Amino acid sequence: MSAPENTPQTSLVHSAYRAPDGFEAFPVGIHHASTVVFPDVATMRSRDWREKLGYTYGLHGTPTSFVLEARLAEIEGGNYCRVTPSGLAAIVMINFALLKSGDDVLLPDNVYGPSKDLSRWLQRDFNINARFYDPMIGAGIAELITPDTRLIWTEAPGSVSMEVPDIPAICAAAHARGVRVAIDNTWAAGLAFKAFDHGVDIVMQALTKYQSGGSDVLMGAVIVRDKALNEQLELAHARLGFGVGMDDVYLVLRSLSSMRLRFDAHDAAAREVAQWLKARPEIASVLHPAFEDCPGHAFWKRDFTGAGGLFSVIFQPHFDERQTDRFVDSLRLFKIGYSWGGAHSLCVPYRMAGMRDGWQRQGQLVRFNIGLESPQDLIRDIEAALMAMQAD
Structure with missing residues (x-):
């Protein structure tokens, strides 16, 4: 005895069609499900x-x-x-x-x-x-x-x-x-x-x-x-x-599939920007693990093979929060926002005294995420913001 034919409404919910096996492509298929169906x-x-x-x-x-x-x-x-x-x-x-x-x-x-x-x-x-x-x-x-x-x-x-x-x-x-x-x-x-x-x-x-x-x-x-x-x-x-x-x-x-290439690009650009910042008179120290004066650099050198795009700087103590906030606000290519690892460069100032017990370093801390823009353009952007910071 053949199965009864479904009404059009039920056919909208229960279709007899099944896609043929054997499909293969590079992207992984997107399988959505709340309910998973069992055969028995x-x-x-x-x-x-x-x-x-x-x-x-x-x-x-x-x-x-x-x-x-x-x-x-x-x-x-x-x-x-x-x-x-x-x-x-x-x-x-x-x-x-x-x-x-x-x-x-x-x-x-x-x-x-x-x-x-x-x-x-x-x-x-x-x-x-x-x-x-x-x-x-x-x-x-x-x-x-x-x-x-x-x-x-x-x-x-x-x-x-x-x-x-x-x-x-x-x-x-x-x-x-x-x-x-x-x-x-x-x-x-x-x-x-x-x-x-x-x-x-x-x-x-x-x-x-x-x-x-x-x-x-x-x-x-x-x-x-x-x-x-x-x-x-x-x-x-x-x-x-x-x-x-x-x-x-x-x-x-x-x-x-592109993560390794992107990570290495972030790393190379960040080191270039950080090295430039290290030579600036406005900056007291650059906190980048690949640099010898960063706390724990010896452990980084022993245990790590790269550094990515994230590092921080500490401004000279005579620059107050108002000035370093102006520096961040003056950046054009760097956007103000948390997180990192994306194509866009980011910059965030932090109030370290409220974050760390016994924080001893003097000077305002600003964290940079170096994205995938040209390092030369990012350096020019920072240079202009450093000038704007000091324009009273």
Whole structure:
């Protein structure tokens, strides 16, 4: 007996057509889904969302996000990866996966600002003790580890003050006491610093930066090598409901093939601009890890293979905030905005006294992201803004 013919309305919902197999192209297909369809009940009941051997619900991924996660793990030298709605979401996921009431977490004092705010919230509302340490402490961090310490955060370098920590020394001290180490590896993009090879247990990145490259995507990633650790993180990912849109995933996938070329171009241009700034009388110091006088340069030289486009400068102390704000406002090619890794150059002034306990450096700090414009044009833009800053 043949199946009854559907009415036109039902045919709009249930079509018998299936595209032929065998299609292949360079771009990864965009698979959208909230509901994932199972062929039968037995398959539905047997699939486990924690194993990427099949699909269960859009929140846990589609072929599009699975491909991105696999590629990000390859870049970092990890085995497992989960993407999150933002870099901060990745930080949240790690903290909630590994910390509970009564635990202790250590963070560098130059840590990403929202991460510092998050740790204070964990302490205030969740009874998780959060303490901040000197980012240059190295092996000395052993003295800060207590029986309750479960996690040590690192950032290489600090995203504003640019100190490069001794990651292997911190990891060795932590592992001797059974403590895990996480790193914000966004600055190096997984290209210029191989965190796992230097002892780190968990890598997080803001894919918003170089992986996207277009200043148009918010996304983060958490990458590990250890299977048991990954299972803890997977549970947090699911319980926090951290889904991502597949159109955004595709945008990151599309950009990955050019990331190395873009990163190297940012790096070369930033060094050229930073070297020019270093010779300017208005600038007291340039905080660029590739320069010998940047705190932690020896660790950068030992452990890193590149530098990207982000660095900071400190103006001579006689220039006040009003003048350095005028400098930033006078820039034409540099736009005022947070983040980095996109084609457009950015510039942001920071009030360091309110960000860092015991900040000792005199002078106003301004952070530059060098984009993909001509370095000569950027230098001319900065030179004109330095003149405007001093025009009273």
